[in-house]
Amino acid sequence: MSDPARRLPTRASMSSGSDRAFQYLILALASVIVLVFVVSLYLLGKDSWPALQRFGVEFFTQRTWNPVNGTFGAAAMITGTLVTSFAALIISVPLAIASALFVAEYAPKWLANPVGYLIELLAAIPSVVYGLWALFVIAPVLARWQITFFSPEYPERLALYTKCAGIWANDQTTLQCFFVPSSGAGRGLALAIIILTVMILPYTASVARDVIRLVPADQREAMYALGATKWEVISRAILPYARAGIMGGVILALGRALGETLAVAMVIGDSQDILKSLWGNASTMASVIANQFGDAQELLHRSSVVTLGFILFFVSVAVNLLARVLIGRLTPKGVK
């Protein structure tokens, strides 16, 4: 007979019970994330249906957005979102990389840390504060420039404006007219791009700074040892090595720019006309949602606004997928 005290326990011990409970818990939590994704996709799709059914592909190509007569086309907002985001990206990336290089490579330590911290702090400022700052500080500067553009000393500019105003009235624009101020208000597309540039700068800058700092010392030294100047080390060893990580920061910034709502809604002027002038009023998908959702009582209007959200959702997902592919391609592999 075996001694009962030495038999293996048959009941599941406490620890294996709590292990299992924890496993179910995290499974449930992880499922919630997937569920939220699926449900929001479903709801967006369901509420978009009336508008998509009514307008079909024209919703994407139609430039008219008129709640009064019930015609809705998102071409102007889709353009607005893409133009503001990519313009802000193009301006902010060189600035961000320059600031990352300054902080990581050039600045003495006593300066690098506070500057790096301040750049990160830019990301912590609420959107609404950026919006106010843009309206009260930057808009007057732009307005002053726009007004001097039309000063009586330059009659040819006024002639140009008159010509462009005619073109704009036909819902068209030319490359030249695109850069002619259409009003003296300061607000509009240009202000939205400026404010987006500042808002997304910290994302690229702080990611770029971190990946630049992580470039192994022997990569730098290998280039120095071949007789490189500091700039040659940066441009030929550090930046190529860090490029995938920097691209990750750029994509993060792009995602932020595409979705930025409040600050842009405050400054862009909320015009659903097609883009006519860099200085004129415009709108983005996010800004229209913010400005019109509360007023959209009628079914088709409401559905059209939701469809904007649906498109924005897909644009963001597509950008992220593209980013993953790009980063995978750029990552240096097999460093032994």
Add this chain to the structure above:
Amino acid sequence: MTPILSAKNVNIFYGDKQAVQNVNLDVQPGTVNALIGPSGCGKTTFLRAINRMHDLTPGARVSGQILLDGENIYAPGVDPVAMRRRVGMVFQKPNPFPTMSVFDNVVAGLKLAGMRNKDQLMAVAERSLKGAALWEEVRERLNTPATGLSGGQQQRLCIARALAVDPEILLMDEPTSALDPSSTAKIEELMTDLKKVTTIIIVTHNMHQAARVSDTTSFFLVGDLVEHGPTDQLFQSPRDERTEAYVTGRFG
């Protein structure tokens, strides 16, 4: 013979801490010179002073003179960037530039020096890769990423990259410590050939390696150059008892 490299009263400091004291050392052209000693003895620190790598470390300071072909590389007015082209360096871990092809890695130094002619670059790349005993293995894949090579091949690629600028001195900082035995053997074999075109100063942890490949050996201990002499003599009949203790394996 006039030495190609000659260190005179070299002291190296990191901040207040002295890492190398009063080193005097002559290196003859066309030889392999090993720097040995236990960890932290200052051998790598000394090696890095020879191409002014310490310029890049905040707080590091070198005093004394290091004469390259009779010219003090630490003299005021010497441009460290131009100076480093005359001294090649191979590092502990293979460190090819991962975003560049095999070819671009080899010619990286030449491009820095302003060489743009494709044929000329190709000719030097072939010569350097042959010099590093890698040509036969990579001739078909010059335009593939350098990181596709094995660890041993990568290290020989780094040697080819250093050779391409035709350095008067090639510094090697434990070049085989990250490699397997057969890759190590290839690189050791290579060093004997490289003596014909350059002068090698190698830091090694491995005393047997020093005994196998070098003509002269310098033994460092806590920042002092304890003993320097022909390798056979230093290993078989060391003058200093600390050297003897180290080479017979009593410490280190």
